[in-house]
Amino acid sequence: MNNRRQFLRAASGAALLGAAAVSRAAQGAVPEAPLQTKPETQGPLAPPSGRPYNPVVTINGWTLPWRMNNGWKEFHLVAEPVRRQIAPGMTAHLWGYNGQSPGPTIECVEGDKVRIFVTNKLPEHTTIHWHGILLPNGMDGVGGLTQPQIPVGKTFVYEFEMKKSGTFMYHPHADEMVQMAMGMMGFFVVHPKNPNFMKVDRDFVFLINAFDIKPGAATPTVNTMLDFNLWCWNSRAFPGIDPFVVRTRDRVRIRFGNLTMTNHPIHMHGYDFEVTGTDGGWVPKSARWPEVSVDVAVGQMRAFEFDAIYPGDWAIHCHKSHHTMNPMGHGVPTMIGVDHRGVAEKIMKLVPDYMVMGERGMADMGEMEMPLPDNTLPMMTGRGPFGPLEMGGMFSVVKVRDGLARNDYKDPGWFQHPPGTVSREWNGPLPPAPAAPAAQRPRAASTPERELRAVKPAPGHKH
Numbered sequence: 001m002n003n004r005r006q007f008l009r010a011a012s013g014a015a016l017l018g019a020a021a022v023s024r025a026a027q028g029a030v031p032e033a034p035l036q037t038k039p040e041t042q043g044p045l046a047p048p049s050g051r052p053y054n055p056v057v058t059i060n061g062w063t064l065p066w067r068m069n070n071g072w073k074e075f076h077l078v079a080e081p082v083r084r085q086i087a088p089g090m091t092a093h094l095w096g097y098n099g100q101s102p103g104p105t106i107e108c109v110e111g112d113k114v115r116i117f118v119t120n121k122l123p124e125h126t127t128i129h130w131h132g133i134l135l136p137n138g139m140d141g142v143g144g145l146t147q148p149q150i151p152v153g154k155t156f157v158y159e160f161e162m163k164k165s166g167t168f169m170y171h172p173h174a175d176e177m178v179q180m181a182m183g184m185m186g187f188f189v190v191h192p193k194n195p196n197f198m199k200v201d202r203d204f205v206f207l208i209n210a211f212d213i214k215p216g217a218a219t220p221t222v223n224t225m226l227d228f229n230l231w232c233w234n235s236r237a238f239p240g241i242d243p244f245v246v247r248t249r250d251r252v253r254i255r256f257g258n259l260t261m262t263n264h265p266i267h268m269h270g271y272d273f274e275v276t277g278t279d280g281g282w283v284p285k286s287a288r289w290p291e292v293s294v295d296v297a298v299g300q301m302r303a304f305e306f307d308a309i310y311p312g313d314w315a316i317h318c319h320k321s322h323h324t325m326n327p328m329g330h331g332v333p334t335m336i337g338v339d340h341r342g343v344a345e346k347i348m349k350l351v352p353d354y355m356v357m358g359e360r361g362m363a364d365m366g367e368m369e370m371p372l373p374d375n376t377l378p379m380m381t382g383r384g385p386f387g388p389l390e391m392g393g394m395f396s397v398v399k400v401r402d403g404l405a406r407n408d409y410k411d412p413g414w415f416q417h418p419p420g421t422v423s424r425e426w427n428g429p430l431p432p433a434p435a436a437p438a439a440q441r442p443r444a445a446s447t448p449e450r451e452l453r454a455v456k457p458a459p460g461h462k463h
């Protein structure tokens, strides 16, 4: 983690040019704004001061350090252009906070008095709205409605007391569509005052975001309304999304918020779970029901919990299948069942590299080495212990393992299956095909009309 002294020096240099980011007096009062540029999951930040709590782990992200100042917990966010590796092989030019999109997770405790400095290093004005947090109206961060916009180069301060614990987020309420389409958002967790309330052993958080970055480009198309092509968790797409590493028998919570323009049914394999929280608060026990998928609508947050009693590599993904794909290839026509060998031969005489795609489905693309434009992810990619995964976008793995240390979030590698527990090819005799019960045999009424017409009347039959 680098510190921000360099930036503050640069800012005071800029003051000479009449574009002061922070006034000299304010500079003395503003805490450092730590910077993070590594895309890997940074692990929990144990609270060095203030009330005790059980920290969260931000998937491919980090938690913003703070300082205590006369009973106030002080944070410093810097809104700025950033470079974010979406997955190895592709880096996007986004806007974010403190070196990354999304910005750092802010963690504090119910009852805390929080002061957040926001410095605007974007090329346009901004604000921050604290989504779901109960606060004075003037701290709500809606540019033009509850405050003036934060001009380029200026620092504003937000101050409020945490009235309740829960799962929240922050994002601009300024140039709405552009700033979120560029990646400006962050997670905000308020821990309960009693660390034993809703206590879990592992608590993961991430934001769901989407970009429209044309193959070969690096900057999102910001005026896109629905047709996004990069489906991300914390501005990362598979295989760039780190695994959720869990110790067998841990109580686990996974929390996420949706800042895309469509809903995402988040599905986890191997377990059932209960939704225990939303951005509105904790769900009482009597109001929970079991699920294996939970849909998260636009602008919503969900937290679910389970006891990790089944070791394994359990997929976790959005259940919209085009959300587990990367950009390339969606413009390809469906060729399943089309025999175009003759056509391909003719075209290959004209275009030597011509490649026929998709006549048996698209699975071959998981393995194919296709020429891609620079800075572009393959549509389906990633390898597992049994071959190509044929995935992209919103996909990761919950890795439940015996014998991990309490705070060990290192990737433990692939699951070692107990002998005889993996699906395998069957080489023995097949059971005879069962006869359909009489009730299920096709009746004349269900025979397609075309076939009915083809049936010739029996000799001597009269209409």
Ligand SMILES: [Cu+2]
Binding pocket: 231, 263, 264, 265, 318, 319, 320, 323, 394
């Ligand atoms: Cu989705």
